[in-house]
Amino acid sequence: METLPLATTGGELSIWELFWQAGWVVKLVMIGLLGASIWTWAIIIDKTIAYGRMRSALNRFEQVFWSGQSLEELYRTLADRKTTGMSAIFVAAMREWKKSFEKGARTPMGLQMRIDKAMDLALSREMERLESRLGFLASVGSAGPFIGLFGTVIGIMTSFQAIAGSKSTSLAVVAPGIAEALLATAIGLLAAIPAVLAYNKLSADAGKISARMEGFADEFSAILSRQIDEKVGQKAA
Template structure:
């Protein structure tokens, strides 16, 4: 009776004690997964803030763009700023527009292609910034449970080796080692589940913002196409 009480007293099953009692490889797995969990939440917070800022900037720019303000005035107010999103696409298109006319552009098709290309390059760069670090979330979400499972397998193997050495299958002897091993899987799930949820959410957000950029680029391309016809057709007719 006293021996059973002593055995129970010597096995602390708190989370910290389970971590400290784990083997080197299992500890390494746990620490790696905890680091991945911290990195996941850092990305989540950063992306939440950056996407909220992007949505606000998109709405503000669209409000100004469709307010009736002239394109030249809007370009002058944005040209020297560090723009992003729709403003960056607008500035890239207007910069190509002005450069082409300053150099005496004569081909409407060539000018339209250069403007569209400038907007496409800017859109690709902006979309890349929206998707930055989402790959890390996908990796953590997919690999986290398997890394935790690896730690669990190693821990269970170590526990069975200890059981074989002690030649005892008493639950009080077996349980702490199994608990240490399963803790690795639990930490893997703690890291992976938020990563998967965040990846799905922010991938959707990035897709919506990219769609808004594409829609604006198409509308703005149509506006510029009409202005190109108005400016170049009289010049071609005079020639």
């Protein structure tokens, strides 16, 4: 958008000239689509980075978790940090565990349920964060061409009205208007195509991460439930 004021060079029919000649509706559509494209790419870049980070974080956490380190110790190191992904689930579960045992849990069944709930909550929060803004990509992907087409239709309409006014059927009269109108569709496609591709890729990635975290949550839940059983058994014995 910042570059638009530069658009004064070029020939009679360069893209810039076409943009400036367009009517305000078409201009609005083109500017909107350009903004959508910018935002789409911002999301794509952001998400790609975020997913990459998340994946490496998951790998690191799994490594640490299965390294045989004591869970208490791990919790202590993670508790005061800002946590993401699996560590967030782990921290949520451990916090619930701790709270229950500090106050003296009555029924192991209730404790198990609470821990599961806490983990589910953490998981859904994480997923929500991961998948945020992907909806915008989907919207741009599906609506972008239509918006561009709308600009084109309006542009061609006005250009035909102008032709009717000029009472000339020469192609030289018709061509510029149609070219400028088609530019709107071009920009729409330009925004929509990367958005669709990126949406498919990112949502697949998000699904994979989500499955990995769910798997971890289930595993951790199983571990905790074993521990609860053991503790209950110790108390009973």
